[in-house]
Amino acid sequence: MKKIEIACFNLESALIAQKAGADRVELCADMSVGGTTPKIEKIQKALEHLTIDLYVMIRPRGGNFVYSEAEFEQMKSEIVTIKKLRVNGFVFGILNEDKTINIEQNSALVELAKPFSCTFHRAFDEVSNYKQALEDVISCGFSTILTSGTFPNVMEGKEVLKQLVIQANNRIEIMPGGGLRSTNISELDEMVNANWYHSSAITDGSEIASLEEIVQLKKKLQS
Template identity: 65%
Template sequence: MPKLEIACFNLDSALIAQENGADRVELCVQMNLGGTTPPIELIKQARNKLDIELYVMIRPRGGNFVYSEVEFEIMKNDIIEIKKLNVEGFVFGILSEDNTVNKTQNKELVELANPFPCTFHRAFDEVLHPLMTLEEIIECGFQTILTSGNASNVNDGINQLEVLVQKANNRINIMSGGGLRSSNLTEILHKTKASFFHSSAIIDATEIANPIEIQKLKAILNA
């Protein structure tokens, strides 16, 4: 059965996600920046209230995915501290100046996060050679790639998502996300044959997940 992850930018959304059938929460803050590392106190609150899986974004700032040594140290320290909170996994992705995967830094973070699984986030959609990058991310030890198919959204990236799922061949999960809603999930699901899907389930101008939208997403995946 395909699973659903909800990107949550606050505790309210995380609770709504759980109450309406989501399989996993990706917790972050600053939606306007595409998501950054949530504060420790928010992670603690979410962990105390959630029974479903909780993955935490490790991203010190918005903007590009090339980080200074100082920022990289912050990411390492965040993983060390958040591991103590008994979350289920981490979400991050580091690129080099030429928009290739920084294998050295990503491997170091994956090893630091061990035994917790890691998702390489939509930094993947910035790379120039996605199929080669897919292999590099597998080599780094990630278990999942969150991607819109190297496009601005899953509608535009649907053909590439299908290719990525085929090339991954169950060696890594390809999680479709980026503009995913109940209105397009059926087409994305049938075309890509992906096993995990990612949505904020936000359908208005707020930063709060919509419970009915989550229910619709789950109903499609469970059909």
Template identity: 55%
Template sequence: MKKNQLEIACFNYESAIIAQESGADRIELCDNMQLGGTTPNTVLAARVREKLSIKMHVIIRPRGGDFVYNDEEFIEMKQDIKSFKKLGVDGFVFGILNSDGSVNKKQNQELVHLASPLSCTFHRAFDVVDSIEKGLDDVIECGFQTILTSGRGKNVEEGIDDLIQIQKLAKNRIEIMPGGGLRSSNIKLLQEKLEPTFYHSSAITNNTQTANPEEIKELRNFL
């Protein structure tokens, strides 16, 4: 039977160690929290990989802002995937859209193929797709295993109705991972309405950029 699991978004080395020690199942390594997460540097990723026994995914996002990338940015994303694969990471997190809000199937498929056989998550670019149903089918067709989404809301509480709909539409073809403002204070609400899945949180509860170990333990207690 499928069970709930926990992924912690980590913006520094300390958070990654805290996540592992506090019971997380996986981390997503990122840089630039204020931009919503961008590609971390390979030096940090190598340090984290060396210390972690839990799974480690890496975000591939060359900048903040929208999810439409020019040719140079796309080349950078491909190079980053190649570099991180050499470090022994377990998966990648990215998402590319067209300017009309549809999923850029050609570019996403190319990155998924390049990342193979590692797992790929389509990140919160999904929160701004023009159509949930079409976007979902396109992401699945591209070969992603997971979609990280707040349900197109500012946070998971606001997007709960969309999260329910997306999970139903997915029909177990892809994992729907709620993320965006997820904390121990609201995870119970989601659990009551969603099928078992991975949950995603930074577990940051103060003005730092470092995960709070007590918050991770609280989140775990609900899973």
């Protein structure tokens, strides 16, 4: 059974995602910069209402994915605090200046997050060598990579996504995301054949997920 994760920037979207049959919510703040760590209160509210899994973004700011020592310490502190709320997983990613995976820092955060699963987010799309980066992310202990195949969106990156799924060989989930919609998910799935897919399901320029869009994403994925 293939599954869908919805990126949600507010509680309303998270509730819509659950109602529409999504399998998991990725909760973030600051849609304008692609997502940052949400406030504790927002996470707590989501947990009060959700029965599906909730993963939380750990990202101190928008911009690049190379972090100062202070920012790294902030990420560690956020994981320790949010872990106590009993979320289901975390979403983050740290790169080196040369666009390689920062193995030391990522491994430390994955270790800190245990026993919860971690997704390496779309920082992956900025790497210089995706084949090497995949092996590095696996070595850090992540369970999933969220990626558009190193291109601006999943349809442009579909060839790379297919290669990543083949190379991963069930050692890690490759979760296509970035421009994924009900209008292209069937074509993408036919080529890539991933187990998980990721979308914000926002269709009207707002920050609220569309219930109908999520229903259609699920329907096309199961057909």
